Amino acid sequence: MTESLKISGVSDTPLGLQRTDFISDQEVRWCPGCGDYSILFQVQSVLPKLNIPRENLVFVSGIGCSSRFPYYMNTYGFHTIHGRAPSFATGIKAANPDLSVWLVTGDGDGLSIGGNHFIHVMRRNLDVNVLMFNNRIYGLTKGQYSPTSEFGKKTKSSPMGSIERPINPLCMAIASEATFVARSIDVDTKHLAATIERAARHKGVSFVEIYQNCNIFNDGAYKPISEKEVRAENMLYLEHGQPMIFGKDRNKGIRLNGMKPEVVTIGENGITADDLLVHDELATDPTLAYLLTQMEFPTFPVPMGVFRNVVKPTFEQLLADQIESAQSAKGKGNLEKLLNAGDTWVVE
Amino acid sequence: MSSSAILGNVEDKVQEIESVTIRFAGDSGDGMQLTGTQFTNTAALLGNDISTFPDFPAEIRAPAGSLPGVSGFQVNFSSLDIRTPGDEPDVLVAMNPAALKVNLPDLHDGGLLLVNENEFIKANLDKAGYKSNPLTDGTLAGYRLISIPITDLTFNALTEVEMTKRNKERCKNFFALGIVFALFDRPLEPTYKWIDAKFGNKPEVADANRRVLKAGFDYADTTEIFTTHYRVRKANLAPGKYRKITGNEAAAIGFVAAAEVAGQPLFYGSYPITPASDILHELSKLKNFGIKTFQAEDEIAAMGATIGASFAGHIGLTGTSGPGVCLKSEAIGLAVITELPVVIVNVQRGGPSTGLPTKTEQADLLQVLYGRNGECPVAVVAPATPGDCFGMAVEAVRLAVQFMTPVFYLSDGYIANGAEPWRIPQIDELPKIDIKYHTEREGFLPYKRNEETLARPWAIPGTPGLEHRIGGIEKQNNTGNVSYDPANHDFMVRTRAEKIARIANFIPELEVEGPPEGDLLVIGWGGTYGAITTAGEELRKMGHSVATTHLRYLNPFPRNLGDVIKRYKRVAVAELNLGQLCMLIRSRFLVDAVSVNKVAGKPFKISELVTRFKELL
Numbered sequence A: 001m002t003e004s005l006k007i008s009g010v011s012d013t014p015l016g017l018q019r020t021d022f023i024s025d026q027e028v029r030w031c032p033g034c035g036d037y038s039i040l041f042q043v044q045s046v047l048p049k050l051n052i053p054r055e056n057l058v059f060v061s062g063i064g065c066s067s068r069f070p071y072y073m074n075t076y077g078f079h080t081i082h083g084r085a086p087s088f089a090t091g092i093k094a095a096n097p098d099l100s101v102w103l104v105t106g107d108g109d110g111l112s113i114g115g116n117h118f119i120h121v122m123r124r125n126l127d128v129n130v131l132m133f134n135n136r137i138y139g140l141t142k143g144q145y146s147p148t149s150e151f152g153k154k155t156k157s158s159p160m161g162s163i164e165r166p167i168n169p170l171c172m173a174i175a176s177e178a179t180f181v182a183r184s185i186d187v188d189t190k191h192l193a194a195t196i197e198r199a200a201r202h203k204g205v206s207f208v209e210i211y212q213n214c215n216i217f218n219d220g221a222y223k224p225i226s227e228k229e230v231r232a233e234n235m236l237y238l239e240h241g242q243p244m245i246f247g248k249d250r251n252k253g254i255r256l257n258g259m260k261p262e263v264v265t266i267g268e269n270g271i272t273a274d275d276l277l278v279h280d281e282l283a284t285d286p287t288l289a290y291l292l293t294q295m296e297f298p299t300f301p302v303p304m305g306v307f308r309n310v311v312k313p314t315f316e317q318l319l320a321d322q323i324e325s326a327q328s329a330k331g332k333g334n335l336e337k338l339l340n341a342g343d344t345w346v347v348e
Numbered sequence B: 001m002s003s004s005a006i007l008g009n010v011e012d013k014v015q016e017i018e019s020v021t022i023r024f025a026g027d028s029g030d031g032m033q034l035t036g037t038q039f040t041n042t043a044a045l046l047g048n049d050i051s052t053f054p055d056f057p058a059e060i061r062a063p064a065g066s067l068p069g070v071s072g073f074q075v076n077f078s079s080l081d082i083r084t085p086g087d088e089p090d091v092l093v094a095m096n097p098a099a100l101k102v103n104l105p106d107l108h109d110g111g112l113l114l115v116n117e118n119e120f121i122k123a124n125l126d127k128a129g130y131k132s133n134p135l136t137d138g139t140l141a142g143y144r145l146i147s148i149p150i151t152d153l154t155f156n157a158l159t160e161v162e163m164t165k166r167n168k169e170r171c172k173n174f175f176a177l178g179i180v181f182a183l184f185d186r187p188l189e190p191t192y193k194w195i196d197a198k199f200g201n202k203p204e205v206a207d208a209n210r211r212v213l214k215a216g217f218d219y220a221d222t223t224e225i226f227t228t229h230y231r232v233r234k235a236n237l238a239p240g241k242y243r244k245i246t247g248n249e250a251a252a253i254g255f256v257a258a259a260e261v262a263g264q265p266l267f268y269g270s271y272p273i274t275p276a277s278d279i280l281h282e283l284s285k286l287k288n289f290g291i292k293t294f295q296a297e298d299e300i301a302a303m304g305a306t307i308g309a310s311f312a313g314h315i316g317l318t319g320t321s322g323p324g325v326c327l328k329s330e331a332i333g334l335a336v337i338t339e340l341p342v343v344i345v346n347v348q349r350g351g352p353s354t355g356l357p358t359k360t361e362q363a364d365l366l367q368v369l370y371g372r373n374g375e376c377p378v379a380v381v382a383p384a385t386p387g388d389c390f391g392m393a394v395e396a397v398r399l400a401v402q403f404m405t406p407v408f409y410l411s412d413g414y415i416a417n418g419a420e421p422w423r424i425p426q427i428d429e430l431p432k433i434d435i436k437y438h439t440e441r442e443g444f445l446p447y448k449r450n451e452e453t454l455a456r457p458w459a460i461p462g463t464p465g466l467e468h469r470i471g472g473i474e475k476q477n478n479t480g481n482v483s484y485d486p487a488n489h490d491f492m493v494r495t496r497a498e499k500i501a502r503i504a505n506f507i508p509e510l511e512v513e514g515p516p517e518g519d520l521l522v523i524g525w526g527g528t529y530g531a532i533t534t535a536g537e538e539l540r541k542m543g544h545s546v547a548t549t550h551l552r553y554l555n556p557f558p559r560n561l562g563d564v565i566k567r568y569k570r571v572a573v574a575e576l577n578l579g580q581l582c583m584l585i586r587s588r589f590l591v592d593a594v595s596v597n598k599v600a601g602k603p604f605k606i607s608e609l610v611t612r613f614k615e616l617l
Helices: A036-050 A066-072 A085-095 A107-113 A115-124 A169-175 A189-201 A228-234 A287-293 A315-330 A335-339 B032-045 B097-106 B122-128 B150-157 B165-169 B172-183 B189-198 B203-223 B247-262 B277-284 B299-311 B322-338 B365-370 B388-403 B413-417 B486-506 B526-541 B561-566 B580-589 B606-614
Strands: A057-061 A076-079 A100-106 A128-134 A180-185 A206-211 A235-237 A252-257 A260-265 A302-309 A344-347 B014-017 B019-027 B049-055 B070-078 B091-094 B112-116 B144-148 B229-232 B240-246 B266-270 B292-295 B315-320 B342-348 B379-381 B406-412 B419-423 B469-471 B518-525 B546-551 B553-555 B568-575 B594-597
Touching: A036 A066, A036 A128, A036 A189, A057 A066, A057 A085, A066 A076, A066 A100, A066 A128, A066 B469, A076 A085, A085 A100, A085 A115, A085 A128, A085 A315, A085 B266, A085 B292, A085 B299, A100 A107, A107 A115, A107 A128, A107 A169, A115 A169, A115 B299, A128 A189, A169 A180, A169 A206, A169 A287, A169 A302, A180 A189, A189 A206, A189 A302, A228 A235, A287 A302, A315 B292, A335 B247, B019 B032, B019 B097, B019 B172, B019 B229, B032 B049, B032 B070, B032 B172, B032 B189, B032 B240, B032 B419, B049 B413, B070 B097, B091 B097, B091 B172, B097 B112, B097 B122, B112 B172, B150 B165, B150 B172, B150 B203, B165 B203, B172 B189, B172 B203, B172 B229, B189 B203, B240 B247, B247 B266, B247 B277, B247 B315, B247 B342, B247 B388, B247 B406, B247 B413, B266 B277, B266 B299, B277 B292, B292 B299, B299 B315, B299 B322, B299 B342, B315 B322, B315 B388, B322 B342, B322 B365, B322 B406, B322 B469, B342 B388, B342 B413, B365 B379, B365 B406, B365 B553, B365 B580, B379 B388, B388 B406, B388 B413, B388 B486, B406 B413, B406 B526, B413 B526, B518 B526, B518 B561, B518 B580, B526 B546, B526 B568, B526 B606, B561 B568, B561 B580, B568 B580, B568 B606, B580 B594, B594 B606
Parallel strands: A057 A076, A057 A100, A076 B469, A100 A128, A128 A206, A180 A206, A235 A302, B014 B229, B019 B091, B091 B112, B112 B144, B266 B292, B266 B315, B315 B342, B342 B406, B379 B406, B518 B546, B518 B568, B568 B594
Antiparallel strands: A180 A302, A252 A260, A344 B240, B019 B070, B049 B070, B049 B419, B240 B419, B379 B553
16 A cells, blocks of 8 residues: 555654644634634644654645645645646755745646646656645635636526536546646545545655535535434545445445446345445556546535555656665766866867 | 958959858758858957857757748857948858848848859749749849859768768758858868767768868869858957857856855746746756756746745856746736845847747837836846847846846846856956845844945845744834835835846946947947947047947946037937837937937848938937
8 A cells, every 4th residue: 555655754753742832823814614624623633644844845826816825834835826826836945855835725726827847747746745726716816716616606607607617626637647636625524534634645746636615605504414324324434445325325336237326225126235346546547546436416525634645756766766766877067077078179 | 450451353263351251051950050150160269359150040940941940040250349240141041032032132242152062953942932043044143152062072072971961951051051161271180070970879870070171172273163262250249268159158146156156046037938048058058056947837837936945045147038028927926025136037039929039139128127016126227249148148147146136137138148268267356246144133124225326235035033934914114014104105115126127336437438428329238249349449430429338237327427428419229119219218318318219120230320320420
């Protein structure tokens, strides 16, 4: 499992850090009731478990509500420009692979203005943890439709309804060769904390889409699936090696019918748990993970958890390897030789 | 001076001359850049002063034989100290009718014209727009035409060689080179050496090229097509060890040198763009120096990664051209407000927009100074010659890390691709670059400044106890926390400007060439140095009171610039744009400076500057 690989920045001796050690002296300025508070709390709760000293942590963000995140973390932080955080993170990791680098972004920052960088940071397999707060709306600019807003969504900038179809972030991550792809939701704090921790322990790029409620401009976007009483019916918790079962009574499941998944009921028409699709997050082939990203509410329960989790060499490791191999082949660079390279002549 | 000797009918077998300008021109697939480079290398090794001007189309292979597909390489080699590739070629080698058509207007009256007559067939003449054959219709009466069936002779030289016709034909540029070597009494050994190194694993190709080069040389020698051969003696360069270098090569190794003397690793984040890509290529080869090169997904990412690397303690460097600077601008603003040291190389080309990608221009000065939102000051330096690209690279890094600021490095296509002899410096001649990362926890504040330079501390992630957050929102003085306070914003804007202004105390004063006071001062910057300086010398030889000065530091200006300007009756600013530096000088010093400019995608000629400066006297 990838979790056994040593993650960046970890101390060998127990640090005894607490959640409160990661709270900065800056006042948190999200709207009261915003889903971001929950995510901040969970990240600050997970970090002590990782045993990474504060100085080895860097939170990098772009622009948007979510991107204020680094100011509230008592670690190193860089609040950069709109959509470009992955590029800054690339430079930071290239310069110092021992840092634990976290990217905090949103659906607008990460998929609209930063769509290009999103693709490339995934395929680069930079060892960073990407947390995308997806509230399906522009919050900081006060309520325009985002690249994940539903088709037909009426907003300030789309009074007659959005005429663009939404992007599926997980599908994009998988198409971009991301090595760890997961989804969670702000209100399911236990699942969120566990997912963030698993993302942090993955060596390579980790992408977590976090369904996050914007209670001002898009309140209740995830209510149909996230309300406590319907959650069990409308969410499918993915577990590696386990059949895909969901429902209040744990009697519904996902079966593969040809190339298509379908919802079935255990005990009906002779269906047993053995007929169900078994989750394999370690599959090197991304087909299953892709299939899961296509399961959308209300036809399907929304899959939550780790979709894909594979190991590939990281960008910064390959970069360091090339330097090492160049040095062992040619010897360490000698400036004198470099200046005097090629044909030279002497003027007396 | 020069070349007039070539133009007359001199009876002596070997004639000594001071300077010659040759232009090799042909189709972009004809290998003209290579031919010119080989001639240049030999001239440099023989101790001539040299200056080159490669001029090629943006298209990799425009339709063969077409006018847009013409590629040229001009080299001036001399026994004197020269600074430009020459105004007008004395010798033009034209490998096809299109090359003749494009380049003939530049050839010196009576100049020597060497053409490949095999290419002057109807189809090619049509493509070049010739209604009749210029070789026979009298068009070339004013030149010394030497018409040679170069393609046929190349095939003849290779009759015994097993090779496709196409590959044989590709050797014809070396036949032309052999002829020119014979004309100027040059040895073939340096080119043989290059051929062997280049085609080491393809001995048949190496053999063919050697044969053709020798055949061209022997042909010229035995057929006595030239009644006279010319010799250009060694130049009196300052003592030292030399190599030939282009501006982009010099910049690349300059940045490596800066990182070496600073003792910190270099990070180069870049996106391919003409004419800056060679810096990426050069640095990518030097991984054994610990250099991390990153070809980003776009210009913005290249800038972002460079700033990120700088935040983490590397020497952050990016390279691009004008269109790339447009895209990088927002990120550069972030580097200004977060006060991180980065160097941005802009190898300028013709604009606006995609403009003239392979042609030179200096029209990005105002862009780099003012092309960002808000009050966003950066330092700007500009190398003056190909060799100077080395020293100014070291300077750019020195200023960036000492003042914790972005520094623009304004090169241009002309010096980036042009070559000259470069005296190789000793390592101990290089300026010291002192990098100290902040480590002291006691009293640490991310924006607490050095009193002298106003630089903030460089506190890099991984340093215990210095955890802090930076970003693009206005900073509170000292703490660096987010602040919307009006008085604080006013203070920070003025402080960032003052920090850049104080760099003037840490750069050399401006020097002039020519009289310390007088009738006319010509101010230049960047790659126009050679033409402006030589024009000034020529005017002084004519008895005029003209001085020239060249700005290597454009923001801030050298501290004595205002005093220098006051010592002359008139001030002119010569540049390849519509008067950008001139506007700055006028507004800063309230002087009635005159703009001498041209925006043709071509460098200044010495003669045109002489004429225009004379009008100001």
